[in-house]
Amino acid sequence: MASWLLQSISLLAALISVFIIRIVSAVINCRRNRRKAVGIFHPYTNDGGGGERVLWCAVKAIQEESPDLDCVIYTGDHDASPQSLSSRSIDRFGVKLINPPKVVHLYKRKWVEETMYPRFTMIGQSIGSVYLSWEALCKFTPLYYFDTSGYAFTYPVARMFGCKVICYTHYPTISLDMLSRVHTRKSIYNNDDIIAKSWIYGIVGSCTHLAMVNSSWTGSHIQKIWGISDRVKRVYPPCDTSGLQVLPLERSMSPPKIISVSQFRPEKAHPLQLEAFAVVLQNLDVDLPSPKFHFVGSCRNEADERRLQHLKDLARELKVESDVEFHKNVTYSELVQLLGGAFAGIHSMTDEHFGICVVEYMASGAIPIAHNSAGPMMDIVLPEGGKQTGYLAQDVQEYADAILKILRMPESERLEMAAAARKRALRFSEQRFFEDFKDAIRPIFFHSR
CATH class of the missing domain: 3.40.50.2000 (Glycogen Phosphorylase B;)
Structure with a gap:
């Protein structure tokens, strides 16, 4: 028994030695x-x-x-x-x-x-x-x-x-x-x-x-x-500030369009955005036009595809599906066109490291409503020349309130904020x-x- 055990240990040690030698040899050859x-x-x-x-x-x-x-x-x-x-x-x-x-x-x-x-x-x-x-x-x-x-x-x-x-x-x-x-x-x-x-x-x-x-x-x-x-x-x-900076700040509000640009991943918190939009529609002033919400993003795999389908199902449950559109894997030119028609851009990821989409909103003339944490809070949605460049929010009600503020804003005030945001976006250019x-x-x- 002892002899068999010693032989097994010796064989295992030999195999490990051969494995290590091959690894070292491969590394040396590659170096x-x-x-x-x-x-x-x-x-x-x-x-x-x-x-x-x-x-x-x-x-x-x-x-x-x-x-x-x-x-x-x-x-x-x-x-x-x-x-x-x-x-x-x-x-x-x-x-x-x-x-x-x-x-x-x-x-x-x-x-x-x-x-x-x-x-x-x-x-x-x-x-x-x-x-x-x-x-x-x-x-x-x-x-x-x-x-x-x-x-x-x-x-x-x-x-x-x-x-x-x-x-x-x-x-x-x-x-x-x-x-x-x-x-x-x-x-x-x-x-x-x-x-x-x-x-x-x-x-x-x-x-x-x-x-x-x-x-x-x-x-x-x-x-x-x-x-x-x-x-x-x-x-x-x-951030593509050069291609987006040329978009006109004046844009049609018939109907007013909101945009959300991000991959369809769980941390992007898309359901929160849909819920906030539903609150907006429920509290919309009678003299304001009903906004449309455009989700723009990419799917990496089947899990992302399932998340996208879940969002579509949630829109139906919230009874907002007629006011929501989903755009999957769009081209760059299509993205520019969608950004150029939006009056506001939504971002809702907690602890977003930076937030490129937030800068794209600002450069394109869409007023950002971003999560009040990390990159958007520390680097991006900050005053420019003493003027406000957007809004920060954390929950459904705060997002809904921000959207309603922009909808109710006089056109001159909206243009002033959008201009300040566009100027700040230059800090993050390509x-x-x-x-x-x-x-x-x-x-x-x-x-x-």
Whole structure:
């Protein structure tokens, strides 16, 4: 018995040794064959949200700043090609790349899908991202590894492959607000494994050489949790203020149109918007025209499709379906047209890291009504030249009240507020992003080649 046990242990040790040797050998080989390129880890290149806009603007900025570096996109979208991605960046976001990016297809993306982990979702997705990044870096090892999707657990892997690690963090996976809510037993999305992951998140995040953050709120949390204050740079995300600034502030109020632009995800709190709209219709002054509500967003997967259908069902339950329209996966030109016809734009996500859609509302002339937290509160919906630029709200009644205030507002007052909001939106332009982004990456690129 003892002899059998010793033989089994010896065999297991030998297998582990062979496995470790193969891993080390693979890493060494990849490190030796690193390419003169920036590998951009963005598994979902068709999500249609603000994160994808950052991706394409970042690619363009890198191409302008370092034309000798190839831009390679790691994507799990198997139909993606250099030509289709280049066309998509123009059609959906109006961003014209200098050259089509190269593409590395990933076939392990299912391991970062939330549906794979009914429990301990965040930990499961984090471990899955390690596996996915291993596939990416074994297929193509660049000089610079750039994560634009928030997969911090991939950073130690990229360091192991000898890459300089850069990230653009839209939203800290673990925030101080989350930890506070867990301690006070308040419920939030996927909070059952928050505590277990928080300290690990700080360790892996500290592996980045440069962390660009999209807002004051995100920057504060990243500095404290990752402990890398000297490597954090705030770079506001690129908002299409140039294309929207030319829209006329005067617009038809027959009927008045409200717009909501965001992906159909649970944290965007679309049901709250519908409920507020129902309250507006119930309390509408008899001399005011009845408004129409336009939901504009993208669906990443079947879960998003189900959420969209739930919203349509909720509109029927609230008896507002005749005044609500849903627009799925619209083109950039269609989005501009819809924004140009809206008198107000609604945003309702709690602790939205930044809020690109809020800036788009302001630039287009739609007065924003945003959630009173994080990015919209700290960076965006602030006075400009001493004049109010929009409204902040937290619950159904506050949103309804804000909508009614704008509906009841004299046209001259509405135009004055819309003009102030448009002026503030210039602080978050694509041009400002390009300038700040290049300033941030320049020391990393030129000191490591």
